[in-house]
Each structure stands twice: as structure tokens, then as C-alpha cells.
Amino acid sequence: MTDQLRGELLDIALEAAQRAGELLRDGRPADLGVAATKSSPVDVVTEMDIAAEKLITGFLAERRPHDGILGEEGADSAGTSGVRWVVDPIDGTVNYLYGLPNWAVSIAAEVDGETVVGVVHCPPRAEVYWAVLGEGSWRNGERVRCRPAPALDQALIGTGFNYTLRLRTAQAELVRQLLPRVRDIRRSGSAALDLCDVGGGRLDGYYERGTNPWDYAAGDLIAREAGAVTGGRPGEPAGPGLVIAASPGVFEELQPLLDELGAWRG
Numbered sequence: 001m002t003d004q005l006r007g008e009l010l011d012i013a014l015e016a017a018q019r020a021g022e023l024l025r026d027g028r029p030a031d032l033g034v035a036a037t038k039s040s041p042v043d044v045v046t047e048m049d050i051a052a053e054k055l056i057t058g059f060l061a062e063r064r065p066h067d068g069i070l071g072e073e074g075a076d077s078a079g080t081s082g083v084r085w086v087v088d089p090i091d092g093t094v095n096y097l098y099g100l101p102n103w104a105v106s107i108a109a110e111v112d113g114e115t116v117v118g119v120v121h122c123p124p125r126a127e128v129y130w131a132v133l134g135e136g137s138w139r140n141g142e143r144v145r146c147r148p149a150p151a152l153d154q155a156l157i158g159t160g161f162n163y164t165l166r167l168r169t170a171q172a173e174l175v176r177q178l179l180p181r182v183r184d185i186r187r188s189g190s191a192a193l194d195l196c197d198v199g200g201g202r203l204d205g206y207y208e209r210g211t212n213p214w215d216y217a218a219g220d221l222i223a224r225e226a227g228a229v230t231g232g233r234p235g236e237p238a239g240p241g242l243v244i245a246a247s248p249g250v251f252e253e254l255q256p257l258l259d260e261l262g263a264w265r266g
């Protein structure tokens with residue numbers, strides 16, 4: 001992959017995220033309601049999720065008509081160029097619905113199946129994170145690095161809960177066991193921002209079971225390029241079964257502990 005292609009993909013991802021962010025910030029109806037539900041009654045979609053995905057996929061198709069696109073709200077095309085975009089138009093929809101600030105537009109570009117660019121834009125925080133494979137991570141143009149690792153019992157760990165009852169019941173049991181062994185737990189409501197916050201030094205680690213590529217593709221690259229380690233169960237890459245991201249020393253302790261406690265169950 002050439003530097004020119006990497007630069008082009010980054011510019012396009014940044015512009016798409018910027019445009020969708022403006023639509024979401026300025027166009028949010030005061031009486032915003034739920035348009036549909038998906039995996040469970042609490043897994044909601046608003047008209048703005050759909051409008052933002054439409055804007056992003058239209059923009060990407062105009063700029064790079066031969067690329068594939070996978071979007072949470074239904075976009076799914078293979079493309080012929082070897083490039084695929086992985087898009088979550090709003091990561092943190094429940095926060096967006098309630099008017100809470102932790103939501104973001106997440107866009108990743110893969111080349112031949114490998115994520116090479118990640119952009120996560122959070123208008124309410126006036127922050128855009130981005131990363132390019134092998135080149136580092138930035139927040140609003142400033143290089144970011146993950147935090148120096150504390151011992152696990154001093155670590156601030158983010159997590160999230162799946163929308164399905166079966167998984168969230170198992171996740172509640174896991175948190176019960178993990179909480180006494182760490183500094184504290186945060187549940188922000190946006191997996192993409194949790195991963196960025198590991199990269200940006202605002203969390204020591206993050207884990208979650210049951211997320212999808214659109215939740216973690218961009219944020220995983222941003223965390224890794226900021227010096228964090230990411231993965232799944234021991235020996236496995238991050239994936240829907242489990243995503244873990246943490247400063248290197250925290251990761252070493254957190255990954256085996258999560259495995260022992262059964263973070264992959266449910």
C-alpha cells in the first residue's frame with residue numbers, strides 16, 4: 001500500500017466523519033425517538049443513525065466508487081478495489097438518544113482485510129481521534145500515547161454491556177468479580193470512544209464481549225498506534241468474542257484474569 005493511498009483514505013475518512021458529525025450535532029430533533037429496535041428491545045436505532053449512515057455511504061461511494069462498505073445500519077457491499085470501509089454512524093446511540101455527550105462517528109478503512117486507517121469523531125467533546133497503521137495516533141492533531149501502566153489494582157478499566165439479556169447477565173457477573181480487583185470501572189456507552197480513551201491515556205484498559213467490527217475497527221487501530229496492546233482471549237486477536245485493549249503492563253495482567261473469570265462466556 002502506498003503512502004498516497006493511506007493519505008487519501010485518511011482524508012476521506014476525516015471528511016466523512018466531519019460531515020456526519022455536523023449532521024448529527026446540528027440536526028438532532030428535540031423530540032428524537034426510537035425508529036426501530038434490533039437485537040433486543042433496548043438495542044435501538046434512531047432516524048439519525050440511518051441518516052448519518054446514508055450520508056457517509058453516499059460520500060464514500062462518490063469519492064471511491066469501487067470500494068466495499070460495511071455499515072451497522074445495513075450497508076454491505078464487497079467492492080472490487082481491495083479497500084473496505086467499516087462504519088458505525090453513531091457509536092453510543094443510547095447516549096445520543098438521551099442527549100448525553102459520549103457518542104461518536106467511527107470510520108475505519110481496511111486494505112486487503114487489514115485496518116490501515118481509523119477515525120473516531122465525537123462532536124460533543126469537540127474531539128477527533130485518528131490513526132494510520134505504522135504511523136501513530138492523534139487527537140485533534142496532537143500525538144497521543146497510552147498511559148504508563150499501574151498495577152492492575154490501581155487501573156481504571158472501561159467496559160460495555162451487550163444489548164442481549166443472555167450476554168449482559170454474564171457481563172454483570174463478571175463485573176461483580178472484577179470490580180474489587182481494579183481501581184474502578186467505567187461504562188461510557190461508546191466502545192469506539194473507550195478504545196480511543198485507552199490510546200489517549202484516559203483509561204488504563206478496556207474490555208468487552210459481543211461487539212461488532214463497526215464498534216471496534218477504528219478504535220482498535222487508534223489504541224494500538226498509541227502504544228496499547230489489543231487482543232481477545234489469550235493467543236487470539238480482538239474480535240466479536242472479546243476485545244481487550246490496555247497499556248502493555250495492564251494488558252499482561254488483565255487478559256489472563258478476564259480469561260480466568262470467563263469474560264468470553266454468555
Ligand code: IPD
Nearest residue numbers: 090091092093160161189190191
Ligand atoms: C454500542 C456501544 C456500547 C457497547 C455496545 C455497542 P451502538 O454501540 O458501543 O458502548 O457497549 O456493545 O453495541 O449500539 O451505540 O452503536
Ligand code: CA
Nearest residue numbers: 088091092215
Ligand atoms: Ca456501535
Ligand code: CA
Nearest residue numbers: 072088090091
Ligand atoms: Ca451504532
